[in-house]
Amino acid sequence: MSTPFYVSPQQAMADRAEYARKGIARGRSVVVLQYTDGVVFVAENPSRALHKVSEIYDRIAFAAVGKYNEFENLRIGGVRYADLRGYTYDREDVTARGLANVYAQTLGSIFSSAAEKPYEVELIVAEVGNAPEDDQIYRLPHDGSIVDEHGSVAVGGNADQISSYLDQRHRDGMTLAEALRLAVDSLSRDTNGGERTLTAEHLEVATLDRTRPQQRKFKRILGRQLSRLLDEHGGSGAEKPEAGAEGDAGESSGAGDAAGKGAKGKGANGKAADGGTGAKDDSGPGAADGSEAESGSED
């Protein structure tokens, strides 16, 4: 006959947090940055069909890392919540704060319920406002806490290192191309300090663009447009690529955009990525330490 072992609640929670963190750390990262016209989401994701970044509602988008089936489940739940809210009341009454609260409740109860395994996901919910001050970004770790973020945020495998890199370099009023460049630079840094080259095919990029005339501000940046944006900033740092970028944002919209466009302009991109990242290299493993308050507090 076996004797049941006593496991202290602290130990049980620590084990669960450890389990979830390890699951999340296996995947690639997603970064979210504010820029002058909105919020840009950049994910390292070779798949064209399985998205890490998606639209939730008019001004709200969702990014996630971790197990696909788990965050897809949460995404659909979020879309349902938002659509039902918007239909019952008004489109304006759907807010990122409300959605983040729902996610926090869900994640929190799954995390502390002994019957279920904790979700190995970390989410970002962002809403674009009429001005940069009104933008909201919420980060939701696996345990159901909410962190209100500003400027830049990273989640996923290498999050600590990436977010400290972003914190040092992100500033208000960046153009889309600048923000995108910074995001790609941060993602292309490896844990061991080395660098990889990320081209348009490895990236999933989407924006919440407050200048879009349509009600739905979410837009994926695909194929040629993405390559061009990456190129624009590869050369000189002082370029102001706004006019070109905006013109395009208005044209091709909706989910109907062909997924196959991604293949173009590979060579040019590779070059751009190399040139852009060569100069900066400091925040190695040391920078990861004090940056994330949450990583210490959750167990």
Next chain:
Amino acid sequence: MDFLGGQAPELLPGKRPLPPVQGAIEAPHGTTIVAVSFPGGVVLAGDRRATMGNVIAQRDIEKVFPADEYSAVGIAGTAGLAVEMVKLFQLELEHFEKVEGAQLSLEGKANRLSTMIRSNLGMAMQGLAVVPLFAGYDIDREKGRIFSYDVTGGRSEEHGFAATGSGSVFARSALKKLFREDFTEHQAATAVVQGLYDAADDDSATGGPDMARRIYPIVTVITEEGFKKLTEAEVSEIARAVHERRLEQPDGPRAALL
């Protein structure tokens, strides 16, 4: 809609208990909607009048709405119910697009609308019918298509042109004489305005272009580039041109006898 039915069924139009009625219910009714297809797209337009019995309930009601990026729906019948139906229809298309990551086919959208009209049959039997006209650009077939409905949700695809609402008989006859296969976008827009003019001419419930108040029909165009509503300036130019010609020829353009 299925989700809404499971989660909050009281919000669905068809699930409400019907009120006991004595005689017809007085509620604003929308009147005439017309659509004309042309190579490369389709034009959907509606007049601006809502009537309640013999009273004009509203002069500037809008009865044509975008359903999503590539389709639009124009409504004739009880305005309140129709607007709600369109709202739910828009929601469903958007919801599907977000959850599945792809748009419904045009045929799929038309079928969905058919089910929604059928769910309103009880109300329709009491005089609160909603009969829309659905038009959209079919991306797979690369052409504009028009679907008309009856009160029971019966759906039929129309080729060339279609009309619904109280002035539809007159509008359809006018379009029958005016329609050409090779219309440009501007010619198609002019044809729908002509059709609405004729409907207003013979049907008291349909409003013609109101020059004094600057109230003109709503004209929308759906092409490969998506849904577009013509601006007031564009429609007023067409409506004025039609009106000018009618001052000389009140019955409109003449068709050849043989």
